[in-house]
Amino acid sequence: MATIIRCSSLSHYTDCPRRSAAKMFFNELSEEYGFDLTPTKTSAGAAVGTAMHKSLEAAIVLRAKGQPYAEEIKKVAEASIIESAREGIIWDDTTFDRSAGVLQAVRQAHAILDVFPELDEIAIEGEFTADLGDDFVLSGHIDIRGREGQKHTIQDFKSGTVKRVNIPQYGGYSLLVRTAGQKVDLLREIYVKRVGKTKAQPAPVVQDYDPAMAENFAYAIIKKIKSDLQAFRKSGSPWVWLPNPNSMMCSPHYCPAYGTKFCKCKTKETKNV
Numbered sequence: 001m002a003t004i005i006r007c008s009s010l011s012h013y014t015d016c017p018r019r020s021a022a023k024m025f026f027n028e029l030s031e032e033y034g035f036d037l038t039p040t041k042t043s044a045g046a047a048v049g050t051a052m053h054k055s056l057e058a059a060i061v062l063r064a065k066g067q068p069y070a071e072e073i074k075k076v077a078e079a080s081i082i083e084s085a086r087e088g089i090i091w092d093d094t095t096f097d098r099s100a101g102v103l104q105a106v107r108q109a110h111a112i113l114d115v116f117p118e119l120d121e122i123a124i125e126g127e128f129t130a131d132l133g134d135d136f137v138l139s140g141h142i143d144i145r146g147r148e149g150q151k152h153t154i155q156d157f158k159s160g161t162v163k164r165v166n167i168p169q170y171g172g173y174s175l176l177v178r179t180a181g182q183k184v185d186l187l188r189e190i191y192v193k194r195v196g197k198t199k200a201q202p203a204p205v206v207q208d209y210d211p212a213m214a215e216n217f218a219y220a221i222i223k224k225i226k227s228d229l230q231a232f233r234k235s236g237s238p239w240v241w242l243p244n245p246n247s248m249m250c251s252p253h254y255c256p257a258y259g260t261k262f263c264k265c266k267t268k269e270t271k272n273v
């Protein structure tokens with residue numbers, strides 16, 4: 001079976017390649033190489049982000065038909081948070097329970113819809129794949145492909161307490177869409193901040209990226225992911241992947257390799273500062 005590289009994994013790879021490998025190749029590393037990796041739960045940020053995406057998708061479809069969508073946003077956000085909670089969510093100081101998560105997803109979705117009344121979609125939430133050779137496949141789930149004047153855009157919604165740089169992810173999307181024979185002139189991120197329940201929801205922030213630069217970035221990481229995994233399959237050594245114990249995500253909450261044979265940089269007893 002082909003090895004899947006998801007566009008959403010690309011931006012994380014340079015932070016800690018070993019953690020990324022543990023997440024991306026969890027089944028292969030556990031089942032074929034016997035590493036004792038530990039499944040991680042969904043972060044509160046990811047759960048709210050997923051709920052916001054699902055709500056937006058439903059709302060944009062209804063709005064395009066001229067139908068009301070406020071109730072649907074709430075219903076979809078609630079269902080999504082409940083579904084994530086079933087698998088387990090790591091709550092944090094900004095989203096400390098389900099009701100906070102639902103409220104944040106709902107108001108983030110509204111903030112985006114209020115600022116972008118014209119979201120002119122060609123296709124919502126499209127799944128794309130491309131053959132990378134050597135039995136690797138690139139895969140990505142794109143929020144919206146749209147138009148801005150004559151420009152063909154890829155638009156991605158992001159939420160979080162901090163705005164991060166996701167250029168490689170968008171470069172991967174651009175590669176996928178162009179491989180499918182379609183044009184890409186502009187990559188656009190629409191970021192909305194996740195803030196505590198009692199704070200006012202800030203307006204979204206738009207960030208545009210050049211597709212050529214983003215594709216180069218994505219392709220460099222894809223080549224590295226492929227060659228690292230191929231080297232590991234020959235040696236069986238985790239040292240193919242550099243660890244980064246200074247990463248903000250170096251924690252048992254976020255890393256399946258933390259304190260295991262796959263990465264002993266920190267033990268379960270290590271206290272993060």
Ligand code: SF4
Nearest residue numbers: 243244245250255263
């Ligand atoms: S424990 Fe830390 S250094 Fe090791 S793989 Fe995980 S995040 Fe990277």
